[in-house]
Amino acid sequence: MTNSNTHNERIAKMTFASVYPLYLAKVExxxxxxxxxxxxxxxxxxxxxxxxxxxxxxxxNFETFFQRATLNPNASLITGVICGYRVEEIEDALTQQVRYLDKLVDELAKGRKMEKILRG
Incomplete structure (x- = not known):
């Protein structure tokens, strides 16, 4: 799945601090x-x-956030659609990582068991 450079740049510049409260509100x-x-x-x-x-x-921002992160080796097991995109088909690595996080938060909010979310 190809996203526009503008879309990828916008995601890279978003701050984790601006998105975290939205994640928290969604799951709570x-x-x-x-x-x-x-x-x-x-x-x-x-x-x-x-x-x-x-x-x-x-x-x-998300670019720095994921540069500092040690991505879980099982992250590639995260599949499915989030925000209209199939996460396993996203070509831009950073955008894919952000969508991995979105997908995990979505699964948590939908009541999926933690063992399944954490690909255990």
């Missing part, structure tokens, strides 16, 4: 917890809760 609205959200983010990126909060305070 569906009865999930902040701890579960942090667990999902840690599984994908390697960032523990303290590191996640530092990245929020630092207002890093």
């Amino acid at each position: 609205k569906k009865g999930r917890t902040q701890e579960e959200l942090q667990q999902v983010i840690q599984w994908l990126t390697g960032f523990n809760n303290r590191q996640q909060q530092e990245l929020i305070k630092e207002k890093v």
